[in-house]
Amino acid sequence: MPPGNDRKAENGELKAAAIAHPNIAFIKYWGNADNTLNIPLNGSISMNLGDLVTRTEVAFQPHYEQDTLSINDSYITGASLERVSRFLDIIRELSELKFFARITSETNFPIGAGIASSAAAFAALCMAAAEAAGLKMDDVELSRLARRGSGSACRSIPPGFVEWHAGAGDQDSCAYSIAPPDHWDLVDCIAIVQTDHKSVSSSVGHALAHTSPLLPAFTSDAVRRLADCRKAILERDFDNFAGIVETDSNLMHAVMITSTPPIFYWEPASLVIMKTITRWREKGLAVCYTLDAGPNVHVLTTSDLSAHIVNELGQIPGVVRVITSKPGGEARLQNLSSDQS
Ligand code: PMV
Secondary structure, eight states, X not given: OOTTOOOEXXXXXXXXXXXXXXXXEEEOOOOEEETTTTEESSOEEEEEBTTOOEEEEEEEETTXXXXXXXXXXXXXXXXXXXXXXXXXXXXXXXXXXXXXXXXXXXXXXXXXXXXXXXXXXXXXXXXXXXXXXXXXXXHHHHXXXXXXXXXGXXXXXXXXXXXXXXXXXXXXXXXXXXXXXXXXXXXXXXXEXXXXXXXXXXXXXXXXXXXXXXXXXXXXXXXXXXXXXXXXXXXXXXHHHHHHHHHHXXXXXXXXXXXXXXXXXXXXXXXXXXXXXXXXHHTTOOEEEEOOSSSOEEEEEEHHHHHHHHHHHHTSTTOOEEEEEXXXXXXXXXXXXXXXX
């Protein structure tokens, strides 16, 4: 074991644990320049969701014969396990470690339903596995590595409000914080209309994006949207923020529904919520919507209004539940013995 490494080693086992938050994209990532390295066509901006947490423990053992993965006490096999194993292969190659691993992950939110569960999953896995394998990496290196697992995971490594610089290749495609979590007291009120696993994975969606005639419009205007969104966040200007966030979400979904085959992530209730939010904002409420690759609607507002908004969202037919979150911190290592925090 390298000097100064504080990971536990019992019976040859190399173990570490980390937590990470999912993030909600305000300026979206949809479409890759490089599908293997997850180099996006454009930059993106997001906010970590501090009340939602994934905690992942990775244990490399010399006598394991394969990687195993359990999420919320269920053993996962097939494509999801293969994706995790491919990601661990990158870490095994970097660290020259030959062991397979046991990965145990827990989340306090529904996975695969447009709450960026893969972002939190790969950010926590990246940090825990790199530590357990003895790799000493700074946050920029971890962000680059997390991106290989799931593009948006690179944005769950730094704290608060985060921008992913698209970059030209593996070395410069990574995310940086543009403001700490306490910069702006936004609350994401997530109106859950469906908790099932989404039908089309984002990896498939990124590849299909290239079949949409609207993709060039989405990417060529991205620099403007990024600048407007960054400025609105830094100035805490809700009106401008709301306009650009909704335009960006609508643009991404326009690309999705004009791909071949088309991907419709919205459910009827999603549209009802979006139209309701538009009416509320016309009446003067600081509220706007955005949707990732799923039907659940992320309703952004300020903390003084959030209790009211949650209550009102709960009255809309089709809303099963509303989950709220404040801005969150960075991905971080956890003591192996500690509880989820
Ligand atoms: O990181 P992925 O491959 O799950 O892609 C994320 C795609 C969106 O959530 C729809 C947008 C984004 O920027 O997070």
